[in-house]
Amino acid sequence: MGNVANVWALARREVQSYFASPVAYVVLALFIFLFGYVFYDYLFVFLERSMGRGGFGGPAETLNLNQDLIRYVFLTTSVFLLFLVPMLTMRSFAEEIRSGTIELLLTSPLTDFQIVLGKFLGALCLYTAMLALTLLHMAILFFFGDPEWKPLLVGYLGMFLLGSAFISFGLVFSSLTRNQIVAGFLTFGTFLFLWLIEYAESWAGAASGLVTYLSVTKHLEEFAKGVIDSRDVIYYLSFIGLGLFLSKQSLESLRWRG
Amino acid sequence: MIEVSGITKEFGRLTAVNGLSFSVAKGEVLGFLGPNGAGKTTTMRILTGFIPATRGTAVVAGHDILSEPLRAKRKIGYLPESPPLYPEMTVFDYLEFVARIKGVPRERRKARVDESLERCSITDVRDKLTGKLSKGYRQRVGIAQALVHEPEVLILDEPTAGLDPKQINETRALIRSLGGDHTVVLSTHILPEVVMTCDRVVIINKGSVVAQGTTQSLIDQFREKEHLHVTVEGPQSEVLNTLRSQDGVMAAEPAKHVSREGDVVTYRLSVAPGEPGGPGGPGGKVRRELAARLVQAGYGLLDLHQEGTTLEEVYLRVVSSEEPGEVP
Numbered sequence: 001m002g003n004v005a006n007v008w009a010l011a012r013r014e015v016q017s018y019f020a021s022p023v024a025y026v027v028l029a030l031f032i033f034l035f036g037y038v039f040y041d042y043l044f045v046f047l048e049r050s051m052g053r054g055g056f057g058g059p060a061e062t063l064n065l066n067q068d069l070i071r072y073v074f075l076t077t078s079v080f081l082l083f084l085v086p087m088l089t090m091r092s093f094a095e096e097i098r099s100g101t102i103e104l105l106l107t108s109p110l111t112d113f114q115i116v117l118g119k120f121l122g123a124l125c126l127y128t129a130m131l132a133l134t135l136l137h138m139a140i141l142f143f144f145g146d147p148e149w150k151p152l153l154v155g156y157l158g159m160f161l162l163g164s165a166f167i168s169f170g171l172v173f174s175s176l177t178r179n180q181i182v183a184g185f186l187t188f189g190t191f192l193f194l195w196l197i198e199y200a201e202s203w204a205g206a207a208s209g210l211v212t213y214l215s216v217t218k219h220l221e222e223f224a225k226g227v228i229d230s231r232d233v234i235y236y237l238s239f240i241g242l243g244l245f246l247s248k249q250s251l252e253s254l255r256w257r258g
Numbered sequence: 259m260i261e262v263s264g265i266t267k268e269f270g271r272l273t274a275v276n277g278l279s280f281s282v283a284k285g286e287v288l289g290f291l292g293p294n295g296a297g298k299t300t301t302m303r304i305l306t307g308f309i310p311a312t313r314g315t316a317v318v319a320g321h322d323i324l325s326e327p328l329r330a331k332r333k334i335g336y337l338p339e340s341p342p343l344y345p346e347m348t349v350f351d352y353l354e355f356v357a358r359i360k361g362v363p364r365e366r367r368k369a370r371v372d373e374s375l376e377r378c379s380i381t382d383v384r385d386k387l388t389g390k391l392s393k394g395y396r397q398r399v400g401i402a403q404a405l406v407h408e409p410e411v412l413i414l415d416e417p418t419a420g421l422d423p424k425q426i427n428e429t430r431a432l433i434r435s436l437g438g439d440h441t442v443v444l445s446t447h448i449l450p451e452v453v454m455t456c457d458r459v460v461i462i463n464k465g466s467v468v469a470q471g472t473t474q475s476l477i478d479q480f481r482e483k484e485h486l487h488v489t490v491e492g493p494q495s496e497v498l499n500t501l502r503s504q505d506g507v508m509a510a511e512p513a514k515h516v517s518r519e520g521d522v523v524t525y526r527l528s529v530a531p532g533e534p535g536g537p538g539g540p541g542g543k544v545r546r547e548l549a550a551r552l553v554q555a556g557y558g559l560l561d562l563h564q565e566g567t568t569l570e571e572v573y574l575r576v577v578s579s580e581e582p583g584e585v586p
Contacts, residue, residue: 009358013344020346104342104403107306108359109331255309 006110007118014092014122024126027087031080031130038076039137042069065147066226070138074155074224077134078217081166082191088126089170090184092119093247097178097254106255116247119171120164127163131156151226158223161236165216166191168243175250191216259284259411259441260305265314267300267465274300276465277314282458284410287437289456290445293577297465298445299339302415305443306336319410332361335409335440339416341400345389349380349399352388353406360407374402378432394425401432405440412436414444418451430455449570461576468576476572485565486527486545487513491558494523500555506530506544522560 018024046069052060063069096102105115141147173186198215202208212218216239219232260282267275275297282288292298303309305316307323307330316323321330344352353371362370375381378398383391388399397417404412417433418426433455436442446452452459453473460470469476490497494512501510506529513526529544545562552559 003361006359006361009355013347013355016351017344017346099342099345100338100340101342101344103303103308103336103338104356105359107308107331107334107336107338108356109328109361110359111328 003110003114007114007121010105010110010115010118011121011125014119015125018088018122018126023087023091027084027126028130028133031077031084032133034080035073035077035134036137039073039134042072042076065141065145066151070141070147070152070155071224071226073137074159075217075220078159078162078220079195081163082195083188084130085127085163085166085170086173086184086187086191088123089167089174090187091174091180092123092171093175093251094177094180094183097175098180102254106251112251113244113248116171116244116251119247120168120244123167123170124164127167128160131159131163148226154226154228155224157228158220158232161223161233161240162216162220165236165239165243168240168247171247172243172250175247175254259286259319260288260443261315261317262301262305263315265301265304265311265316267297267304267309268312274465275304275311278462278465278467279314280460280467280470282441282443284441285438286458287433287442287444287456289452289459290443290462291447291449291452291459291573292445292462293447296462296577298447298462299415300465301462302336302413302443302445306334306413307331308336332407333410335404335407335412337400337404337412337414337417339419341396341403343388343396343399343403345387348385348387349375349391349402350384352399353402356403357406362407370406370408374406377405378402379428394421394428397421397425397429398432401429405436410441412440412442414442416446417444418446418448426451449573461573463577469572486529486548487524487561487563487565488527488548488552488559489522489524489561490552491522491560492556493521497523497552497557498525500551500557501525501527501548504544504548504551507548522558524561526565 046063046065049061049068050063093102096105106112138147138152142149169190170183170187173190174180174183176186177183194214194216197211198218200208200211213235219235222229222232262281263279265275265278266273278297278301280288290298290301300309304311305318305323307327310324318330319333321333323330344355347355350371353374354367357367357370372381375384378401380395380398380402383395383399388396391399397420401414401417404414414433418429421429430451433442433444437457444455456473458470458472459476461468461476488501498510498512501507507527508530509528510525513524545564549559549562
């Protein structure tokens with residue numbers, strides 16, 4: 001256990017393969033375009049409101065960059081992860097199973113968990129690059145205004161945890177099939193469901209507490225405000241842990257599925 | 259070096275491998291021979307730790323593949339049925355990656371990759387993408403990949419499948435040269451391959467070993483009857499009488515497909531198998547006595563030879579019999 005070099009070798013190859021195919025470029029470009037659009041949109045509204053030209057025509061408001069702009073940018077862009085993360089993870093195991101390279105990995109002196117961890121870290125590296133690109137927009141805010149950096153950092157932490165959780169589940173679905181399209185759609189469908197159950201709150205009755213707890217984006221709200229709530233951290237960490245565990249189990253089952 | 263005892267693999271109701279046992283000595287090249295679907299690939303996958311056996315144990319280089327998988331795997335190089343290449347990587351990067359995950363220490367990695375490239379004669383394509391290589395090169399990169407961490411044991415699943423004749427010869431020569439340093443197990447359904455590259459053969463059919471030994475010992479073991487071809491100049495009926503009266507000859511007929519000129523006739527004789535180790539091999543005694551008698555009787559003995567039993571005949575016999583256990 002704990003052979004970091006092995007895990008790193010796998011993660012490195014994963015990143016190389018992202019950039020050897022159009023996947024990395026498409027996902028990065030799409031994300032930065034959508035993020036930029038949302039950012040511009042909210043910034044425009046923010047400026048209008050602060051100059052008293054908002055939708056309700058009220059007086060000029062005193063607005064806070066963190067609470068009235070950055071927070072909503074995070075909450076809205078987190079929705080894009082529902083379909084961008086499946087694009088990142090759908091091929092990770094599925095393609096190896098299809099091409100037979102999984103046989104190389106499973107006959108190498110690696111534990112199944114190391115293999116899963118390598119895949120996870122590889123996808124996480126690309127996701128981190130996605131987030132890193134958005135720092136450009138934040139830099140603009142720092143240049144022309146003075147947002148607080150601590151809540152901003154917490155917002156990024158939330159985005160990072162949410163992405164990690166999604167990635168860990170994307171790996172589960174990718175390891176279930178040799179068809180990356182199937183893996184992608186299963187992942188996307190599951191994320192969509194986890195996102196939609198947020199709205200089931202109204203009719204779920206007694207179970208509404210549970211439903212709210214399960215909803216995956218709900219837990220980002222406090223982070224986006226700049227607040228670290230241990231319940232949210234635990235939610236995401238257990239989500240990640242469960243995803244990694246299930247991926248490992250699924251990989252193990254590949255051995256007896258033959 | 260490899261000790262397989264009683265491994266059985268069941269996929270649901272299907273038994274792919276049934277109580278297989280064999281062993282391979284250090285430095286030996288063992289051929290794993292059997293028709294398609296005999297359980298060759300399944301056995302190799304069990305040996306390499308890709309899939310666990312339902313029952314039985316496989317010990318490779320001193321480590322049980324189930325209880326000490328990581329130690330065992332470090333000592334195994336494996337070429338699956340299709341070489342496990344990442345098409346988007348260059349040959350060099352790919353081999354370096356494999357060296358990393360097989361645990362080759364950093365300082366030896368480059369030297370090991372270079373040596374594997376050299377050994378498989380693929381240094382000239384080291385900077386090409388593996389996805390752009392021809393089938394022959396892909397196969398060689400697959401073998402290089404199996405060699406890169408200097409494993410004690412090499413397991414090659416159909417290493418020559420899909421290659422052209424020239425590539426097949428090169429690959430066989432390469433495998434031959436690997437024996438000695440490495441213990442090699444290769445699977446194939448091509449007979450001449452075994453004769454050319456292997457020290458020993460295990461023939462499997464329907465998941466069980468039906469025969470094993472050196473190629474020669476297999477031929478001897480499965481020889482039931484000898485056939486002799488004798489070409490004699492002399493009156494046919496007299497010659498036949500002489501032939502039939504010889505001790506040990508069970509039947510003699512003029513051979514069907516041999517042209518005859520005048521009195522020169524070729525006869526085909528069935529002979530009881532003699533003592534296998536005797537001088538002149540099995541049936542040597544009969545040949546010696548027969549030659550003397552024909553010459554003494556005044557006939558012209560033009561040719562006398564034993565019809566060869568080939569491994570092919572042995573193979574066809576053992577794999578086409580219904581009950582593998584009943585083969586002598």
